[in-house]
Amino acid sequence: MVTEAQRPFEAVVLAAGAARRFGGGKLVAPFEGGVVLDGALAAAFAAPVGRVIVVTGADADPVAVAALAFAERADQAGRLVLVHAADHAEGMGASLRAGAAAVRADAAGAFVFLGDMPRIPHAVLAPLAEAIRAGAAAAAPVFQGRRGHPAVFARELVPALRGLGGDEGARAVLAGLGGRLALVQAPDAGVLFDVDTPKDLASGLDS
Template sequence: MTGVGGFEAIVLAAGAGTRFGGGKLLAPYGEGVLLDGALRAAFAAPVRGVTVVTGSDPSRVGAAVTAYARQAGCYERLRIVHAVDHAEGMGASLRHGAAALPADTQGVFVFLGDMPRIPVSVLAPLAQAVRDGAPAAAASFGGKRGHPAVIGAALIPQLLTLQGDAGARAVLQGLGDELVLVQAPDDGVLFDVDKPSDLDVGAKK
């Protein structure tokens, strides 16, 4: 998709997947690997570029990301950065991803690499909410806030100061009613993979 000027995406793909038993993002899923689902959503979003943050397995994850982007014809929009301090937690990954964003970024989608079923239809309304003046927007389903979230320009500096395992939630939680929630068509905005059995559950949806 041709990107909307000023919007970017970050895909967090740095985790070791300890609860999964390791190698989670590269586990077989559908016709490819688990990470492909998040990449598919990120490249389908109305963004100029997609920044993928690697961590525990940078060579293999980076190779898988590159292969996907080439096959999908999106390689020119891909940026891969490595979070050397990824073991600190999600905050470190987001810091590195945010630091790699172009200076004129108006808003950034934050995708999690282990969420393969994000419905594409929710992406444009999320960007539009921020374009219309919301400081941030997030997908929701069944009254629960999910992913992805879109962080507006005024809040991006906060991503650069995240510590530990604090992700985008740390930025969103203080917004109250200013956070726009966009209703998703299904629970893909809530579904993530923690253990191998989750792969079968997700694939049946």
């Protein structure tokens, strides 16, 4: 019998956006010897999770190919689940809804990664999970007073993620938690760094 403390989390990687500010194709753009999506996938597979659910949308085929290629290189293809958000144009809420719908009901909770955040420090992942196991409803990293990603949601909040719509992301679920949201200090600004435009590919953590 699996105890509550042994129950694995699952990871949801949101990779469905059209990347209009970037000019399209952002997640498969070259970055640090791979593509932008690789960094988020590396963090997701490094987290204390069973499966990694990648939500595709606007660039579904190239994103799926990139995700599978990374998983195969890492010998983790058996943990990868690809989910397509047919209504991705509705906004991030639709993508998150699709990912949350794929999270197993008996999972301890869900990590939510953004596909365009390639420098998440792996050292913050276990402490985030530990905060949930200690009783927090959700947990998020902070660096120099700024809240970053990924956010982690306890099992009790996954149904709320499944009910999101439009362009409202996980912030809508986190907003009313108050003290039930645990903030975990991150070791560096990777929890804040994202790629929005091509110039971000060269700007690193100083962007």
